[in-house]
Amino acid sequence: MVQEPLEVLNRYLTEHGMKHTRQREIIVEEFFKSNKHLQIEELLNQVKKVEPSIGYVTVYRTLMLLKECGLAHQRHFGEGKSLFEKAGDHHDHMICIKCGSIHEFEDDRIEKLQDQIAKRINFKIVSHRHEVYGCCSRCQNE
Amino acid sequence: MVQEPLEVLNRYLTEHGMKHTRQREIIVEEFFKSNKHLQIEELLNQVKKVEPSIGYVTVYRTLMLLKECGLAHQRHFGEGKSLFEKAGDHHDHMICIKCGSIHEFEDDRIEKLQDQIAKRINFKIVSHRHEVYGCCSRCQNE
């Protein structure tokens, strides 16, 4: 049974002698409301609509906190800004180099081949990233 | 038939009204002499052994040049510094999160599955990165 993100976070906070604040609540709620990969700045913009006084640093720190308690992952597509995604939301990605659109994919056969190869060199997999760059359907017709 | 990197570079330079310099020659030679992924600083160190007056910026610019004429690729493993690798030297990577060692792999079956998936959404692949993070054989016995 999957727990509500806010529950998990609240337990983590209590267990670590940390405090529940209005800012954290707003940021976490906005983060889990969105359905895509978010940059810090993007989440900040969402959050500022609810409470304009919240600054970049607090959003940044809250995302680090979500990472710490396993509720979010940080990804670095190519170079530049990092994106955050909800835990459990992980697929692999095809990224359009023209418009930046991200198309998720998943294939158990690829994962299995990957495991085979790892086993051959006795490598214990913790995580992976598989990103395909190219031109999406829409951008090809332009 | 594969051409010598220096040949390709020299043609590119001439065609673009750019100049052949001692610095470029040294940097390119050192880059292609090495057999691994190099950080800018690492290549700078190699280069400084031959000609100490060469600075970071020139190495940086020469690597950008190699990228431009397709002789090298820039990769960003995780976060932090970027690594450069010779073109044609591309494999996928298993990266040890303890010691940082990089184990190359390659599997046509994975590439084919990747192509299949791309075709389904009419995505035209230009490049990809497939990185597996985990613990290498040696680090597991410690």
Add this chain to the structure above:
DNA sequence: ACTGATTTGAAAGTAGTTTTCATTGGAGAT
């Protein structure tokens, strides 16, 4: 409400590039 630790936000600091600019140097014309 009191107290003491945790959070917050602004500002400063950091890492890794990337750009600027005065000077140097390569190469075709003389």
Add this chain to the structure above:
DNA sequence: ATCTCCAATGAAAACTACTTTCAAATCAGT
């Protein structure tokens, strides 16, 4: 061989995207 002009170089400054610091504000157990 020298001139001349434009590209290349190196030092320093600028830039980007974080990450840390610190004084003031906030939270939560007495």
